[in-house]
Amino acid sequence: MTSTLLRCAPLAAALVLAATAQAGNITVKGSDTLVVLAQKWAETYMSKHPDTKIQVTGGGTGTGLAALQNKSTDLCNASRKIKPTEQATCIKAFGKRPTEYKVCLDGLSVYVSADNPVKELTVAQIADIFNGKTTNWKQVGGPDARITVYSRENSSGTYEFFKEHVLSGKDFAATAQTMPGTAAVLQAVAKDKHGIGYGGAAYGAGAKSLKVKKDEASPGVEPTEENVIKGIYPIWRYLYIYVNPALDKGDIASYLTWLRGDEGQQVVKNVGYFPLPKDLRK
Structure with a gap:
């Protein structure tokens, strides 16, 4: 048997x-x-x-x-x-x-609290915020308040894309708070009126996406379907x-x-x- x-x-x-x-x-x-x-x-x-x-x-x-x-x-x-x-x-x-x-x-979006009066930033201004060069919202036309930077862990493809295409390969600010996922970044930003983060276009509920300007002379562009497909929005992928x-x-x-x-x-x-x-x- x-x-x-x-x-x-x-x-x-x-x-x-x-x-x-x-x-x-x-x-x-x-x-x-x-x-x-x-x-x-x-x-x-x-x-x-x-x-x-x-x-x-x-x-x-x-x-x-x-x-x-x-x-x-x-x-x-x-x-x-x-x-x-x-x-x-x-x-x-x-x-x-x-x-x-x-x-x-x-359209890789840059998010702030809905209570933040800032409506648009240039790619260079975004880079300076996330690499720690700019630390106060008043430096970019906002209130006199310290900026809280929210980022992703370094195993994230979004982290690497943002570092390469926005920060030009430079390191994130040492004070950046690392979050376990895009949803966590958005939740943190939505609750922090002085916070800023980044993530995919589908994760925007509860926070406000900024218009992004290619440079000072360019208009602010929203991460809409039309703008992304046409390549007008500066941070698309x-x-x-x-x-x-x-x-x-x-x-x-x-x-x-x-x-x-x-x-x-x-x-x-x-x-x-x-x-x-x-x-x-x-």
């Missing part, structure tokens, strides 16, 4: 693996900026494809890319492009560069999904095609981000 069970064990294991594959389990990990949208994508897709189960977690872009490299996630959500060193690690892990998909656009090319088939390929198509891009709009232009939905 025991020998019969032992002979059957490999077959049973194979059947379990086959059943798992048929069930269409997809794991998604990474950007906290994308986590709300990714959860809504998963919820909508599973309602139409009940045999597919999608599990979404955040943790930051860096965390998601590390999981992609060690093969503990199928898809990595990213709020910045993959770095050359991360690509190299992926090649070492699974023999190829991960496939990159642009999945939507975002694509948001991405990365996948091991060997996994980009079957249920995973179908899901990626769906979320970049018209239905998935309508979810993007409903959540508060900006859909891909039609020519990027292929």
